[in-house]
Amino acid sequence: MESIGHTKEKQLLGRLIKSGNIPHAILFSGPKKIGKKKIAIEFIKSIFCTNRPSGWGFCSECYSCRNIDSNTIPDFSIICPEDESKEIKIEQIRDLQEKFCLTSFSGGYKAGIVDDAHLMNHHSQNSFLKTLEEPKGKTVLVLITDRPDSLLPTINSRVQNMKFSILPKKEIEDYLITLGASAEKAKGISAISSGQIGKAIDYFTSPEKKEWFEKIISDLIDLKISKLNKKFAYSKEKSENYEEMIEMLEIWERYFRKELLTKIMKPEEDQQFNYSTQKIKNIIKKIGQSKYLIENTNSSKKLVLDELVMEL
Ligand SMILES: [Zn+2]
Structure with missing residues (x-):
């Protein structure tokens, strides 16, 4: 191909x-x-x-x-x-x-x-x-x-x-259809692939990756109402796999960017995180900083994640 x-x-x-x-x-x-x-x-x-x-x-x-x-x-x-x-x-x-x-x-x-x-x-x-x-x-x-x-x-x-920039959703959708995806499935996968064709192909060819993505989102929503000890247990678990941790932070970042956009464009719509615009902006900034620290310094991954989950 x-x-x-x-x-x-x-x-x-x-x-x-x-x-x-x-x-x-x-x-x-x-x-x-x-x-x-x-x-x-x-x-x-x-x-x-x-x-x-x-x-x-x-x-x-x-x-x-x-x-x-x-x-x-x-x-x-x-x-x-x-x-x-x-x-x-x-x-x-x-x-x-x-x-x-x-x-x-x-x-x-x-x-x-x-x-x-x-x-x-x-x-x-x-x-x-x-x-x-x-x-x-x-x-x-x-x-x-x-x-x-x-x-x-x-x-x-x-x-x-x-x-190089991310691809338009429609291009990813059309491509998935050529791989044999139904129109509905192609649309669903394209929506969560954030313009990354490689990710879309991963989600299409290995359903467990798509499930993993969905689990990250549902965990994130759970974290909001979790007690601190549960949040820390989660950051401990996630800090044990570098690749997955980075991917999780990228997913979180995109998730909050979308929340921010909805907040600005459609303020009447209900949101999972009913945070103020400023709070969402702060979280996005904090995610970016955490990712930087994890990728570029010797900071403890667990501590960096602990600090981040406290903000949620
Ligand atoms: Zn040739």
Whole structure:
């Protein structure tokens, strides 16, 4: 399946290929699970495909197209954290640099994708910087991240930034229908996917993920009327799984943003949390701060969550 949406970005990338002036490094930034990686791979295929004229487009059948997906052509590498460390290590960057020093196997471009580029540790980022400072011949690097601020300013200033946004609900709905969802189901899933196509696909293909999402929302509503000890028990449970905790905070944030919007646009409508506009704004701010502390500092996850649930 080809990627959906992001038409303007694809057109721009197509024009870059056609012009023969592909930048050495492009940064794909934007929220998680909206298709950035898929488009990065399609971009590389569009450069390497031997059956298509220059511009955006690929045949999916030639040697390059078939082997880019499996990361098995010598002129292309995709790197991401390899183990539980959740870090892109300097050795991985060095491997990429070595590959870039060799002559191109196909006589054309050499390309690399760094997925979750913000997970390059400090050493990796510094080493990576050298590649950006001394680009070699026909090379193209695509960095993908939802946290461009975690990259060194010197990296940010040397890459061409391309920002991706969430997809319109309708596009997600239509796509789910092509996957076999009923119109009603497609609408329901699209409504809770916050424009993230990857999330919509997860909810459609694994019902347990959708159930998990629904449970997070119902737990949140319960928390409002829970006693403090129950709130703390909940934050203890949730602080034990980093990925789920971050996802939960993102769901909470979107939930309160929606509450805020309803409060402003339709003040007569009943709401689960009958909070003042100011209180909702404070909670949204607090969720953002909590997420920052958890992702960027060594603060105790449990304590950060404790402080947050007290506000509910
Ligand atoms: Zn092809």
